[in-house]
Amino acid sequence: MDGILLGTLFALIAYGMALQWGVMKIINIAQGELVILGGYIAYFMYTAGIHPALGVIVSPIIMFFVGLFLYKTVINKVVNRDLFFSILATFGISILAQQLMNIVFGADVVVAQSNFGTTMLFDNSVTLPNAKIFSALVSIIFIIILLIYMKKSKLGHAIRATAQNARAAKILGVDTEKVYSAIFGINAALCGVAGALIAITFTLHPYIGLPYTVRSFMIVIVAGLGNLPGVALSGMGLGVFEEFADYILGTEFRIAAVFLLLVLILVYRRFKLSRKREYLA
Amino acid sequence: MRKNNLFIYSLILVLGIAAPFLFPAFKLQISFMWILVVLALTWDVQGGQMGYNSFGNILFFGIGMYMCAGVQIGLFFPLHEWTASGGEKTFIHTPSQYFQGLFVGLILAGVVPAIVAALIGYGILGLRGQYFAICTLGLGIAAGEIASGIELIGAGQGMTAPPWPKGIGGTELRSQFFYYLCFVLMVVTFIFLKWAYQTRFGLVLNAIRDNEDKAEAMGIHTMRYKIIGWVVSAFFLGIAGGLMGNMIGYIEPVEIAFAGATYGVFMVLMAILGGKGTLWGPVIGAIAFHIFKEGFWIFFLGWQYVALGALIVFIVVFFPEGIMGSLREKFPERFGEVVDEADRKAQVELK
Numbered sequence: 001m002d003g004i005l006l007g008t009l010f011a012l013i014a015y016g017m018a019l020q021w022g023v024m025k026i027i028n029i030a031q032g033e034l035v036i037l038g039g040y041i042a043y044f045m046y047t048a049g050i051h052p053a054l055g056v057i058v059s060p061i062i063m064f065f066v067g068l069f070l071y072k073t074v075i076n077k078v079v080n081r082d083l084f085f086s087i088l089a090t091f092g093i094s095i096l097a098q099q100l101m102n103i104v105f106g107a108d109v110v111v112a113q114s115n116f117g118t119t120m121l122f123d124n125s126v127t128l129p130n131a132k133i134f135s136a137l138v139s140i141i142f143i144i145i146l147l148i149y150m151k152k153s154k155l156g157h158a159i160r161a162t163a164q165n166a167r168a169a170k171i172l173g174v175d176t177e178k179v180y181s182a183i184f185g186i187n188a189a190l191c192g193v194a195g196a197l198i199a200i201t202f203t204l205h206p207y208i209g210l211p212y213t214v215r216s217f218m219i220v221i222v223a224g225l226g227n228l229p230g231v232a233l234s235g236m237g238l239g240v241f242e243e244f245a246d247y248i249l250g251t252e253f254r255i256a257a258v259f260l261l262l263v264l265i266l267v268y269r270r271f272k273l274s275r276k277r278e279y280l281a
Numbered sequence: 282m283r284k285n286n287l288f289i290y291s292l293i294l295v296l297g298i299a300a301p302f303l304f305p306a307f308k309l310q311i312s313f314m315w316i317l318v319v320l321a322l323t324w325d326v327q328g329g330q331m332g333y334n335s336f337g338n339i340l341f342f343g344i345g346m347y348m349c350a351g352v353q354i355g356l357f358f359p360l361h362e363w364t365a366s367g368g369e370k371t372f373i374h375t376p377s378q379y380f381q382g383l384f385v386g387l388i389l390a391g392v393v394p395a396i397v398a399a400l401i402g403y404g405i406l407g408l409r410g411q412y413f414a415i416c417t418l419g420l421g422i423a424a425g426e427i428a429s430g431i432e433l434i435g436a437g438q439g440m441t442a443p444p445w446p447k448g449i450g451g452t453e454l455r456s457q458f459f460y461y462l463c464f465v466l467m468v469v470t471f472i473f474l475k476w477a478y479q480t481r482f483g484l485v486l487n488a489i490r491d492n493e494d495k496a497e498a499m500g501i502h503t504m505r506y507k508i509i510g511w512v513v514s515a516f517f518l519g520i521a522g523g524l525m526g527n528m529i530g531y532i533e534p535v536e537i538a539f540a541g542a543t544y545g546v547f548m549v550l551m552a553i554l555g556g557k558g559t560l561w562g563p564v565i566g567a568i569a570f571h572i573f574k575e576g577f578w579i580f581f582l583g584w585q586y587v588a589l590g591a592l593i594v595f596i597v598v599f600f601p602e603g604i605m606g607s608l609r610e611k612f613p614e615r616f617g618e619v620v621d622e623a624d625r626k627a628q629v630e631l632k
Binding site: 027074077078081083084085087088089091092093094095096097098099100103210214217221250252253255256259260262263266267270271274 | 334404405407408410411412414415416418419420422423426427429430546549550553584586587589590591592593594597598601
């Protein structure tokens with residue numbers, strides 16, 4: 001149960017990743033850092049005396065502009081280059097963000113208390129913190145909003161057109177530059193939401209961003225680009241897997257299990273494809 | 282031209298041998314610099330020559346480090362008691378034990394990562410492009426996390442490498458000794474790669490980089506060559522790791538041995554800064570990078586990683602071709618390339 005609730009959160013982050021990867025053809029290693037940064041915004045509201053759940057609304061707005069800023073300064077210079085450069089550039093951003101957060105917020109593990117209480121199910125055999133239910137609900141709401149937005153709005157159309165063929169879209173009058181910056185902003189906003197939820201349900205620490213990046217990467221690989229139901233499902237699957245790994249292997253191997261699963265999935269897909277003499281690219 | 286090259290090589294050799302006497306205060310720093318050169322050179326076998334951007338070569342570095350220290354201790358004392366004592370020197374190596382241990386340890390530090398590379402190579406080198414990059418990134422980090430969960434090698438606490446034996450000179454001799462080991466390793470790696478790039482092996486690697494499918498269609502067993510390339514990298518990286526562990530004297534899983542976020546990225550950056558796909562690029566890049574980095578450490582203490590992140594972004598955005606790459610564009614004749622002006626103009630117009 002925990003795993004499924006956790007999984008919706010992962011799916012939210014992974015959706016932003018899928019957007020960038022599918023449309024802009026870049027892989028953002030700094031995804032996890034954006035999440036953590038969003039979490040710190042919620043944490044700040046908490047220390048200022050505002051209920052951290054409101055961070056779900058405030059932090060995406062701030063993060064949207066952070067995303068725009070990042071796009072304008074760095075990403076627009078690597079977006080047309082080889083994919084490897086975007087990986088490296090975002091890796092640089094990730095180190096930068098980690099250290100800045102370390103200096104500004106300190107290296108302590110923090111958590112925003114939401115005082116949500118817990119729900120008991122089935123005669124107290126299953127306990128569910130309300131905060132986790134809340135975060136799962138918010139994730140689902142945001143995913144649905146985005147889904148509708150992508151289908152109906154003009155920008156959504158433009159984004160999908162760019163994803164199919166950036167050059168043709170440009171010829172037909174789509175301002176791809178604007179689309180890219182919008183995507184990066186939306187992605188950062190999604191990360192902001194996810195971060196605020198993590199601040200409520202889990203803990204925050206400047207250095208735990210990378211596992212979130214890898215998780216979202218894994219979800220996107222398993223689900224395929226632009227396959228939203230797949231992203232949600234594989235997100236939940238990953239959540240459940242992690243809970244099991246935590247239980248069976250012990251907490252110290254939890255992160256290792258995530259990373260090894262990534263390697264195994266990739267290698268498995270490689271062997272499956274190589275039978276048809278194709279490859280992942 | 283030939284004579285000129287010989288002059289440069291001998292100059293570097295003399296400088297390298299004389300450096301500990303010229304700059305005695307920076308001996309350790311220069312040793313680190315040679316290690317970094319090895320890292321950049323071995324990364325370039327994948328990243329530059331073969332076109333496989335690996336973030337996980339740090340795996341072999343870490344394995345070499347643990348292997349070397351583990352063998353040095355394990356040959357003479359029970360390893361688990363050593364790590365359990367947590368750095369308290371309850372066991373002391375005699376000089377002959379120390380050097381025997383170091384010798385065997387360094388050899389195994391090269392061989393074991395090479396075997397590991399050969400074993401996992403078949404699965405992983407079949408991936409391409411960004412999948413390979415992310416997969417190796419995951420591999421490197423997973424290795425660090427696993428190492429910090431194993432009790433025998435000190436888990437998250439880390440373990441200490443055996444201290445320099447008493448009775449044969451102090452720390453001065455120790456740093457001198459390791460300096461020359463590092464220098465020799467660098468020179469051997471450089472010469473080996475220089476030779477290897479001139480053989481069919483180098484040509485095949487470049488063919489794989491340019492178009493792997495075509496190379497395969499020409500009847501080259503690309504997978505075999507890719508694995509050999511990885512094994513070569515792993516071998517030299519492992520030895521470099523073993524030396525590094527001994528020089529630092531303390532091995533910690535995530536920050537030192539499997540330091541994906543520092544050395545793992547440094548090797549990529551150094552190769553790119555210098556110009557990937559060239560023999561001299563990684564060397565120049567590593568030296569420039571190290572000097573730059575140490576400058577940061579001195580002037581921006583506390584902010585060094587912030588500066589580092591900014592530097593990474595800066596290098597990637599503005600110098601994707603690297604120092605050697607931009608030199609090559611300016612003076613193509615110097616690099617033995619025949620430039621057809623008409624062809625070049627035609628290509629510019631095409632762009």
